Amino acid sequence: MGKAAIVGVAQTKYERRKKDQIFADLVFDVTREALADAGMTIDDIESVVTVSNDFFDGRTISGMAVGDACGGQDKNISTVSGDGTFGAFYGLMRVLSGFRTTLVVAHYKGSEGSVPVTTNGMFDPLFHRLLGVDAVSSAALQANVYMNRHGVTEEEIAAVSVKNHGNALNNPYAQVPLRITVADVMASRKIADPLKLLDCCPVSDGAAAVIIADEETAKRGGRRPAWVKGVAHCCEDYLLGDRDLADPAALRAAAAKAYAMAGIEDPLSEIDVMEVLEPFSYMEPLWLEGLGVCRPGEGASLVERGVTTMDGRLPVNPSGGALSANPILVAGLARLVEAVLQVRGEAGARQIKGAKTALAHGFNGPCGQSHCVWIVGAEG
Amino acid sequence: MTDWLREVEPLTLKGQIAVPYTWWAGDTASRFFTALRDEGKILGTRCPECRKVFVPARRSCSRCFVEMDQWVELPPEGVVEAFTIVRYAHPIQPAEPPFAYVLVKLDGADVSFLHIVKKDLQDLGVGRRVRAVFKEKRDGHILDIDAFEPVGEH
Numbered sequence: 001m002g003k004a005a006i007v008g009v010a011q012t013k014y015e016r017r018k019k020d021q022i023f024a025d026l027v028f029d030v031t032r033e034a035l036a037d038a039g040m041t042i043d044d045i046e047s048v049v050t051v052s053n054d055f056f057d058g059r060t061i062s063g064m065a066v067g068d069a070c071g072g073q074d075k076n077i078s079t080v081s082g083d084g085t086f087g088a089f090y091g092l093m094r095v096l097s098g099f100r101t102t103l104v105v106a107h108y109k110g111s112e113g114s115v116p117v118t119t120n121g122m123f124d125p126l127f128h129r130l131l132g133v134d135a136v137s138s139a140a141l142q143a144n145v146y147m148n149r150h151g152v153t154e155e156e157i158a159a160v161s162v163k164n165h166g167n168a169l170n171n172p173y174a175q176v177p178l179r180i181t182v183a184d185v186m187a188s189r190k191i192a193d194p195l196k197l198l199d200c201c202p203v204s205d206g207a208a209a210v211i212i213a214d215e216e217t218a219k220r221g222g223r224r225p226a227w228v229k230g231v232a233h234c235c236e237d238y239l240l241g242d243r244d245l246a247d248p249a250a251l252r253a254a255a256a257k258a259y260a261m262a263g264i265e266d267p268l269s270e271i272d273v274m275e276v277l278e279p280f281s282y283m284e285p286l287w288l289e290g291l292g293v294c295r296p297g298e299g300a301s302l303v304e305r306g307v308t309t310m311d312g313r314l315p316v317n318p319s320g321g322a323l324s325a326n327p328i329l330v331a332g333l334a335r336l337v338e339a340v341l342q343v344r345g346e347a348g349a350r351q352i353k354g355a356k357t358a359l360a361h362g363f364n365g366p367c368g369q370s371h372c373v374w375i376v377g378a379e380g
Numbered sequence: 381m382t383d384w385l386r387e388v389e390p391l392t393l394k395g396q397i398a399v400p401y402t403w404w405a406g407d408t409a410s411r412f413f414t415a416l417r418d419e420g421k422i423l424g425t426r427c428p429e430c431r432k433v434f435v436p437a438r439r440s441c442s443r444c445f446v447e448m449d450q451w452v453e454l455p456p457e458g459v460v461e462a463f464t465i466v467r468y469a470h471p472i473q474p475a476e477p478p479f480a481y482v483l484v485k486l487d488g489a490d491v492s493f494l495h496i497v498k499k500d501l502q503d504l505g506v507g508r509r510v511r512a513v514f515k516e517k518r519d520g521h522i523l524d525i526d527a528f529e530p531v532g533e534h
Contacts, residue, residue, distance in 0.1 A: 116472055117472060125401070126403060126405055126521075126522070127494075130474060131474060131494060131522065132474050134470075137464060138481075140464035141483060143464075144506070145483075191468055192465065193465045193467070194464075195464075240483065240494055241461075241483050241492030242442065245462065
């Protein structure tokens with residue numbers, strides 16, 4: 001693979017209801033901020049990938065509605081309907097195929113639609129949709145399989161919520177920073193067993209953008225490139241019952257490819273910080289198992305053992321993760337933005353000291369049907 | 381937020397998209413739903429390569445990428461592989477909470493079947509045997525199975 005780097009990033013503050021901004025406003029703001037971050041003007045952008053979903057936005061070909069706001073006029077603009085990490089993957093492919101720069105911008109407003117209805121729409125209309133299953137109830141099934149398989153306790157997954165909401169106190173973009181205890185999570189309202197309110201992400205509004213550039217453009221003076229060291233995505237079966245929900249096979253496959261590209265043999269010792277997409281608390285340990293940080297079943301004890309805390313050997317989600325703000329589609333791109341800020345040493349109060357290599361992860365589909373893994377580094 | 385907007389009620393436009401769809405069930409799912417409706421039977425398909433039985437029936441094997449043309453009748457009974465008791469209500473749900481979603485490994489199948497449990501929720505658990513209860517009047521869709529229910533001693 002030719003060399004490419006992320007040279008500009010931006011994100012909005014994530015909020016429950018952005019009453020003063022329509023989609024185009026959010027996109028306009030993060031586009032301008034990402035350009036300023038990259039030291040570029042809109043004329044430096046050669047191609048554009050927008051990330052949106054028609055069902056979420058309530059309009060057909062939703063990408064067309066934000067082209068103006070991201071400076072797409074007269075440019076090659078295309079849309080990914082999926083998590084922002086996949087949009088960025090498409091953006092990277094465009095840079096590798098000859099565009100010097102690609103802007104990738106994602107938007108979502110959970111405040112405007114209905115999360116149960118739109119996420120129920122993920123499921124097969126013939127076999128599953130009439131059952132009313134949605135993102136939350138399907139996640140609860142996965143939590144049940146995972147926790148039952150390995151004897152994971154509700155307190156162990158609650159500790160992930162405590163950690164990430166606590167980390168969010170250091171992130172000015174987070175929606176739900178909280179100082180809470182495991183007892184608070186355990187006492188929160190039952191949603192779908194074993195998940196309680198504080199095991200679940202909030203409904204969020206927000207947007208994020210990254211600018212990906214080829215080597216020559218990235219090395220131009222004044223830029224602070226985060227080099228793409230490795231990246232891959234993989235998918236598995238659509239119907240929930242076809243998959244082993246306690247074994248994220250697609251994530252293992254994607255991680256293996258990304259690590260091979262990046263020359264990483266032991267992620268625990270060679271990666272300094274990870275940002276993984278965990279809209280539900282149990283997902284963080286399950287994804288870390290898929291990412292090869294530990295053996296299956298060992299993920300749940302990582303918080304208690306101090307491995308994934310801010311001062312641990314491998315801090316995970318210093319930003320507070322998706323538990324602290326989950327604008328769907330944007331949330332994976334936010335993980336990538338955070339990873340870039342970490343390797344640039346610009347993550348403010350949530351900075352992991354000396355971070356040189358960071359991993360960002362996103363997924364699509366119920367219970368992580370497909371996963372995308374990015375590894376970015378300070379050095380080219 | 382700009383100052384002036386704080387002093388007024390931000391404007392919204394209420395809308396609802398209700399698009400009528402008619403999804404053809406197709407060759408394979410039509411046979412599955414016809415058997416469910418007319419005979420109260422649950423049909424799967426077997427892969428000629430890996431010999432795995434998939435239910436609900438579908439045409440291609442995701443592992444082997446071959447056509448599955450061998451039909452298998454499965455008993456309406458199996459074992460709970462996963463369950464969750466739902467505590468929140470929403471109009472899209474087919475039952476009043478609390479009810480449960482279950483992934484059931486029907487006897488003889490190699491994958492799990494997603495459906496609901498409406499009663500005896502306290503008896504649910506991974507490994508519990510459950511049985512499909514069919515509606516008397518059936519229309520040829522997945523809710524022709526009214527629900528699964530726990531069977532036998534725990």
